Amino acid sequence: MKPYLIAAAILLVVVALAACVRRPAVKVTAEDVTYDPAVQRQIADDSLAFLQEKIDDSMTFGQVTDVFAELCAEPTADEEILFEAGTYTFTGKPMFTVSLARQIPDGEDEYYQIRAEFLFRPDADNAGITETTWLDPKDGDAFSATRRSAAFVYADTHTAQSVDLRIDQS
Numbered sequence: 045m046k047p048y049l050i051a052a053a054i055l056l057v058v059v060a061l062a063a064c065v066r067r068p069a070v071k072v073t074a075e076d077v078t079y080d081p082a083v084q085r086q087i088a089d090d091s092l093a094f095l096q097e098k099i100d101d102s103m104t105f106g107q108v109t110d111v112f113a114e115l116c117a118e119p120t121a122d123e124e125i126l127f128e129a130g131t132y133t134f135t136g137k138p139m140f141t142v143s144l145a146r147q148i149p150d151g152e153d154e155y156y157q158i159r160a161e162f163l164f165r166p167d168a169d170n171a172g173i174t175e176t177t178w179l180d181p182k183d184g185d186a187f188s189a190t191r192r193s194a195a196f197v198y199a200d201t202h203t204a205q206s207v208d209l210r211i212d213q214s
Contacts, residue, residue, distance in 0.1 A: 079121070081151030087120055088156035088211050091146055095160055095209045105142060105199035108160050108207070109187055112144045115158075119181035120148050126157070127187075129175040129195030131166050139163045140170040142199040146181075150213060157212040162204040170198050 098111045116125055129142040143161035150156050164170060175195040179186040190196050 079149050079151035084149060084151040084156065087148060088150075088158055091115060091148075091158040092209060092211050095158065099160065099207070099209060101204075101207050103207075104201075105162055105196065105204075106191070108162075109144065109191065109196070112146070112160055113187050116146055116181045116186075123148050123181050125179040125181050125186065127175060127177045127179060127190045127193075127195075129173055129193075129199070131170070135163070138166050139205070140166050140173070140198075142175075142195050145212075147214075155214045157214060159208070159210050159212060161208045161210075162199050163206045163208070164199070164202055164204055169202070173198060 094115050095111065098114075099108055103111075112125075116123070124147045126145040126147060127143075128145070129140070131138050131140050133139075134141065141161060141163055143159055145157040145159045147155045147157050173194050175193055177190060177193075179190065
């Protein structure tokens with residue numbers, strides 16, 4: 045057999061074997077995904093408008109959670125939902141705060157947080173209640189554990205000093 049035919053046969057075998065070798069999957073991270081900042085801002089604005097249209101100050105926290113769940117029923121890309129509670133001094137004086145936040149990428153390495161926040165005076169019933177729970181928007185029952193928490197029960201059965209709907213940017 046001629047040397048060039050042997051070399052060609054070996055090359056053919058190597059190419060065939062290389063095609064059969066499984067290559068590791070390429071992992072795509074959130075940092076690899078790009079978003080149009082104008083589109084992301086529109087999603088945030090539309091989310092806030094939805095909440096403002098459906099929520100009023102007379103609603104219980106449970107009713108607001110129902111509206112929030114409706115908003116998040118069709119998740120956006122890389123969306124996260126945050127339920128948090130605790131006594132904070134965001135307003136300059138201590139207030140027991142219970143909030144839901146829809147967090148979406150802003151397209152510029154930060155996030156929009158579309159918030160529904162209830163503020164209560166600190167008292168013996170809410171003292172020591174703290175909560176920070178990230179909810180999976182793809183889970184159709186994402187809010188069920190939240191509804192059983194002490195923070196939720198407190199917020200749903202007490203009258204808030206104020207209800208604030210807004211967009212924050214981190």
